[in-house]
Amino acid sequence: MASNKLHISYNQIHQLIDYAVKRFHLGDDYSPDLMIAIGGGGFIPARILRSFLKAKHGRNIPIQAIGLSLYEELPNAGQDGVPEIPGVQVTKTQWLNFGGADSLVSLLGRKILIVDEVDDSRKTLVYAVAELLKDIRAQEIQAGMNPGESNTEIGIFVVYNKDKPKAEELPEAVMRHYYPAATTPDRWLFFPWDCTTDIGVHTELSKQDIYGTVGEGWHRQPSVSPEQIESLKDANVTLVSGFVCLARIREPLGLVGGYWGMDPEIIFQVSAGSPRTAIRGILAMCDFLAKLRGSPELSDETNSQITLFIERANIWVRINNI
Ligand SMILES: O=P(O)(O)OC[C@H]1O[C@H](OP(=O)(O)OP(=O)(O)O)[C@H](O)[C@@H]1O
Numbered sequence: 001m002a003s004n005k006l007h008i009s010y011n012q013i014h015q016l017i018d019y020a021v022k023r024f025h026l027g028d029d030y031s032p033d034l035m036i037a038i039g040g041g042g043f044i045p046a047r048i049l050r051s052f053l054k055a056k057h058g059r060n061i062p063i064q065a066i067g068l069s070l071y072e073e074l075p076n077a078g079q080d081g082v083p084e085i086p087g088v089q090v091t092k093t094q095w096l097n098f099g100g101a102d103s104l105v106s107l108l109g110r111k112i113l114i115v116d117e118v119d120d121s122r123k124t125l126v127y128a129v130a131e132l133l134k135d136i137r138a139q140e141i142q143a144g145m146n147p148g149e150s151n152t153e154i155g156i157f158v159v160y161n162k163d164k165p166k167a168e169e170l171p172e173a174v175m176r177h178y179y180p181a182a183t184t185p186d187r188w189l190f191f192p193w194d195c196t197t198d199i200g201v202h203t204e205l206s207k208q209d210i211y212g213t214v215g216e217g218w219h220r221q222p223s224v225s226p227e228q229i230e231s232l233k234d235a236n237v238t239l240v241s242g243f244v245c246l247a248r249i250r251e252p253l254g255l256v257g258g259y260w261g262m263d264p265e266i267i268f269q270v271s272a273g274s275p276r277t278a279i280r281g282i283l284a285m286c287d288f289l290a291k292l293r294g295s296p297e298l299s300d301e302t303n304s305q306i307t308l309f310i311e312r313a314n315i316w317v318r319i320n321n322i
């Protein structure tokens, strides 16, 4: 794993959740009636998500909390972005008590949405789903049903999914309702709630991280101004004096690519690499956009912006292909 961590701000999380609800048609295509937040990182995202789902149907979805822990509780780990060491096994620190005498909630027939802030090795999510399935089976037996007869569904919402080989796999039925608001490279994510120094400085750093720019792309309209497209034309002027030009085109890349789910690594290549890496990134981006062009979901205006963007990017590549 690369050593540099990515600063994440509260706003980025809020905006990503907003966009994800729209992008995945949450509340319509999959309309949960129970959220289960994995604490502590899943608590704030679940609460934000509840607001966006309420805005759709006017109903507040109940949030239940479970506590699972995989990462070692070393003295400074987790604090101020110090990466934690993954443990071997997930441990339960808190669980549902649906069978308890004072419990009013049944899992049967529900559309459940598990919420967490990050899917890293996937061990935590796999464990949570396996334990939940055991509870569902137990409740089905108690109700005199056959396994699966209650048609209870489980979905997963994560704010960040790390793009890496996962240690364990989720059941196929659950993957059909797997909603990652954003995909990140395999770096340590430094969340705002882990910051114990200056949250203002942390927020500023989150804007400078390329991922911050990409993240912002997800919530804005997929539209790039003519001036931004135009700026590609003279990007080569500053290339020779460093990577200033790449910063100039980073925003339009983040806007178009981020909004339509382009791999953030491409944008990272474009803005953080050598000229040659940048050119590779631009070409990968053109490929991505070319596939997107003409999609029925795109407006005519967006389509023509993409066409123009590819044309300008190609000019940029030709000029700089050293
Ligand atoms: O995909 P995985 O490798 O299993 O990692 C993801 C889990 O790791 C973090 O939990 P952590 O144990 O650090 O607890 P916390 O949420 O209280 O910080 C995070 O909140 C996820 O639940």
Ligand SMILES: Nc1nc2[nH]cnc2c(=O)[nH]1
Binding pocket: 071, 078, 118, 120, 187, 188, 189, 190, 191, 194
């Ligand atoms: N804060 C934090 N917790 C994690 N748990 C697993 N991966 C991560 C990460 O990148 N950041």
